[in-house]
Amino acid sequence: xxEVEQNSGxxxxxxxxxxxxxxxxxxxxxxxxxxxxxxxxKSPELIMFIYSNGDKEDGRFTAQLxxxxxxxxxxxxxxxxxxxxxxxxxxxxxxxxxxxxxxxLFVKA
Amino acid sequence: DAxxxxxxxxxxxxxxxxxxxxxxxxxxxxxxxxxxxDLGHGLRLIHYSYGVQDTNKGEVxxxxxxxxxxxxxxxxxxxxxxxxxxxxxxxxxxxSIQETQYFGPGTRLLVL
Numbered sequence: 001x002x003e004v005e006q007n008s009g010x011x012x013x014x015x016x017x018x019x020x021x022x023x024x025x026x027x028x029x030x031x032x033x034x035x036x037x038x039x040x041x042k043s044p045e046l047i048m049f050i051y052s053n054g055d056k057e058d059g060r061f062t063a064q065l066x067x068x069x070x071x072x073x074x075x076x077x078x079x080x081x082x083x084x085x086x087x088x089x090x091x092x093x094x095x096x097x098x099x100x101x102x103x104x105l106f107v108k109a
Numbered sequence: 110d111a112x113x114x115x116x117x118x119x120x121x122x123x124x125x126x127x128x129x130x131x132x133x134x135x136x137x138x139x140x141x142x143x144x145x146x147d148l149g150h151g152l153r154l155i156h157y158s159y160g161v162q163d164t165n166k167g168e169v170x171x172x173x174x175x176x177x178x179x180x181x182x183x184x185x186x187x188x189x190x191x192x193x194x195x196x197x198x199x200x201x202x203x204x205s206i207q208e209t210q211y212f213g214p215g216t217r218l219l220v221l
Contacts, residue, residue, distance in 0.1 A: 008149075032207040043199055043212035044152070088151065092207035095159075096167070099144075101151035 003027065004091050006100035014108050019076040021103050023089030026070065032092035033065055035074045038102065039085045047087075048074070079107045111136040115200050115213040123221055128187040130216050132200030140203045141183040142210065143167075143175065145196040152199065158183055159206070190220045 003026045013019045021035075032051055036044035050056045050063040050072065062075040072091075076083055084107050089100040113134040122128050134141065139160045144152040144167075154167030156175040164175050172194060174186045187194055197217050201210040 034209065043215050045212070046209045049209060090210075095206055096154060096157070097207070097210065099152040101149060 003093070003098045004089055004100040006087075006089050006103045008101060009104040010106050011103055012106045012108060013079050015079060015081060017079050017107075019079045019083065019105055019107070021074040021076075021087050021089075021105065023072045023074075023091075023100055024070055025072070025089075025091045025093075025098075027091070027093040028067070028070065030067075030070075030091045030093050032097075033063070033072045034090040034092075034097070035061075035063060035072075036088040036090060036099075037085045038088060044088055076105075079105075081107050081109045083107050113200060113202055113211055113213040115198075115216050117216060118214065119217045121219045121221065122190050124190060124192060126190050128190050128218070130185045130187075130198055130200075130218070132183050132185065132213060133181055134200075134202045134211075134213075135181065136202055136204070136211060137180060138202035138204050138211075139180065140206060141177070142201045142203075143173070143183065143185045144199045144201065145169065145194075146199060146215075147196050155185065155198075156183075187218075192220050194218065195220045 035047045038044045048063045064073045086102040088102045116131045142157045143155040158177040200213040203210045
């Protein structure tokens, strides 16, 4: 069983719609949760991090964490073609961070 | 501005050769990491370091080594390159263990 699981996609949404990206993790002791965006041929860059249960909003992005269900999600409102990328979920477990394989998102103009 | 750089950005080598990939950060972060990224596997941890003279093996460390002689640099060495080590390699650093990691631009390595 993978420690951090994401649907590989591709997830395709029309411009202006809400994109919902999901991630589950196996270690109940995980403390910190991150969403990175990676454009093709580029390195990952942080979008958001979340430590506590509930929602955290930053502009068009909302991260949601449910530790009881071991589930973290990223919502992108008013999706733009420039949001087309691979989104990596990362979970800090003890002394290391585990990355999911990523979900590819396509936003159609 | 602080940054993290990698060199070379692209490398072609032959099976059996020793290869060293450089990583240099000016964030003054104690924690540094090396990952490889392959289709379908995401980022997999090769080695990591929590400070000078500290190195630790990650999940895919066989055939790789690192050394940490100062805060800024963590070079990754492939002792005897194999075709299975063809990949994109990312170096990253962070201020503390469970905080954001900042990634370098990556090195594309092709082993023929």
